[in-house]
Amino acid sequence: MDAVLIAEAAVNGILLGGVLALLALGLNLIFGVVDIVWIAYVDLVMVGMYAVYWLVTAYGWPLPLAAVAAVALVAVLGLLVHLLIISPILASPPVNQLLATGGLLFFLQAFATFLWTTDHRSLRLALPVVEVFGMYLSFARLLAFTFAILGMLGLYFFLTRTYIGTAIRAVSQDREAIALMGADMRRVYLVTSAIGGGMAGLAGVLLIIQYSVHPHFGATFGPITFIIVVMGGLGNMFGAVVASLVMSEVISIGGILASTEMAYVVAFVIFIVSIFVRPEGILGRRE
Amino acid sequence: MLEVDRVTAGYGEFTALWDVTLRVSAGEAVAVVGPNGAGKTTLMRIVSGLVPIRAGDLRLDGDSLKGRRAHEIVSRGIAHVPEGRRIFPRLTVEENLKMGAFLPAARRHYAETARRVWDLFPVLAERRRQRAGTLSGGEQQMLAVGRALMSRPRLILLDEPSLGLAPVMVLRLFDLIRRVREEGYTILIVEQNVRQVLSLVDRAYLLEVGRIQVEGRAADLADQDFVRKAYVGI
Amino acid sequence: MKRALPLVGLHVLVALPWLPLGPARLYILHVVILILIWSVVGTAWSLMGRFGLVSLGHGAFLGVGAYTTVLLWNFWGVPPWIGTPLAVAAACFLALVLGYPCFRFRVVGHYFALVTLALGEVIRLLIIAERDWTGGSLGVTLKDAGAGAVNLVALQFADRRVFYFIALGVWLAGLLVWRWVDRSMTRSALEAIGEDETAAASVGIPVTRFKLKITLLSATLTAVGGVLYGQYVTYLDPGTLAGIGVSLRIVFAVVLGGMYTLLGPTVGTALTIALAEYLRVAFGVRFLGMAETIYGLALILIIIFLPAGLYGGLRELWRARPRPLAAATPPVRPA
Known part of the structure; x- marks a missing residue:
């Protein structure tokens, strides 16, 4: 196979990895802090994508404004998910928690189908393709990657420079001690869920400029996001980014060598094996 | 400043504290000593709101803290x-x-x-x-x-600060706690090192199987009998 | 008295195809067959679920069961009599390859759920990727054996009643397996494994072997459920048979009915299928997605307001009533 094609796939892998990392960080935050797996997390991304799509096409909003609105909308949605669904079942068995967010998954997918049918909808932005060393790279992907990096940096500064951000990191280390510091757990959980939602919203914005959206979009990126979070190690932001890049390279390069489905199969098998070898994540710490 | 008034508390079916009464005045240092499993840590945890009170009351400067959650109690000082x-x-x-x-x-x-x-x-x-x-x-x-x-x-609760420390470190730590005390903080301390803690505090309580057994001035209590009781709980 | 109720129930079930059910007789029979098939799968899931092994990958076993028999028949004319053992063997192989390391390395809780979820995805994606064989996401139809209404070799029957009795038989067999596992362990051992592995190991329970055993049993039953589904519905597609959606539906039914009782999974399955069917019929093709929307909402509300499932919820109501002193034995917590 042509080396340039592989190089192109590798670069595309990195570009996809940026957006995946954004998702993985958002989910990692919620999983690590609230200790609940939001099975429906990536379906929030789908909501963000639709929000941008409709604001731009039906209401004629400029894209940047629609993007900001979508991020805000999904952040509020994340807050509501916590308030309405998660907080009543915080003490329930894990299987119930999985099911409640699973119900949200059915709900979001079906309601989107009801409202907007199963049509694939695309913004048709017609962004240029950039040629670098014989590789053809989509400008939309470069743009998405840049904003993904900015989003991650924003999260990093929030988590390290602010009181509430530092408290969010501390929660996963000692849930009880953080209450003794005067932090209200309910508030910490709410802020975490809103930030997680906002990350999903941003990912939605970055995906709608590259892909078309449909009600089952979450099924494409959902499972891979979960396994990236586990592989990277809970509460390990750097690990989440590395795992995202590894997985997106597997998917991207595997996609042109074999098929997209087989590439995903390889990614999942890598995950299953890695769990056995290093249950705490490839870059996780042993407790 | 702090009043623990006939408090009963525990976890689930288990009752760890029975009818415990204790008070700490402003500027005072008070120790709670007793054998393992006497309920000392539970006592600290009810004061900071980590364990709910079943009966009795908990007051800070006369205001009840009963039913307050941990993060609210911190903001009270x-x-x-x-x-x-x-x-x-x-x-x-x-x-x-x-x-x-x-x-x-x-x-x-x-x-x-x-x-x-x-x-x-x-x-x-x-x-x-x-x-x-x-x-x-x-x-x-x-x-x-x-x-x-x-x-x-205004009030610091210290739960077994010397736990797991080397003897030299324990001595240094008690020096430091003494300095903290001299800065004017009110202290309620739970300790296994009965002798050392008695040299640090004004008053002490002996807690055994969830009940206060003895209360008194540290100087008066620093006799053999009390120390022995605290260690082995006879 | 205690033995009378199950006997009466069994007689009703056996007589069902001949009961005067009115003009909707065939439809009712169809729904009951679906309930029986999915109850087998739910019962299989609860074998593991009650020990804290929350699997989100049972779609994989189901899909392997259904696709193996259907593809063997379609391409080589291998009858399901031979296909079923092969399908079960394939599912067991899968369960072994995944289960052994999982239990050996103590992968539990959320992590177990996510590993099994990955397995479900692998099978779903393989089905889609091998589209020359499986028809990909468009699905595959079981080749008609032709030659009359009853074809014993191909296990294809025009008469629903035959399927009904096969499903009934498999369902009863599933219940027997469940009961056998239940009886073969003392209650305290059950609790020990579910809650604390180290404790269980210390009282002499070979945890890894036991978990593997129930996982293999569960995979077997699920694969048989998949075979039944394939033979009865005769159309397979990866969306319905593998992947996270179907796995979540199975789990929901079991949790709704309660996984700690023999009939819990069946009751839960009956309710969820009845709900899904009702919504499907009520909305028809008019409001696409509305049925699923309500299903999702119902799921969320049930989990929030009936966290112990229907059975557990009813029992709590029962317990809340004042009881005579003589009956005040200490409450037995489910394992």
């Missing part, structure tokens, strides 16, 4: 240094102190309070950028105390 230190191992020393100053009122004075903590524990200042989990046991205990001071409390 009670800081709890929990058993086993419970610092945040993957945050830096400085970030741990920042968490201690989480309350808005404490945040405003962060720089000033931090300076006092650095003065009190110079070793923490040297390691401020280090992850707290990499500190030695004694340093972690200092950090736990320093972190509690960051909330600018």
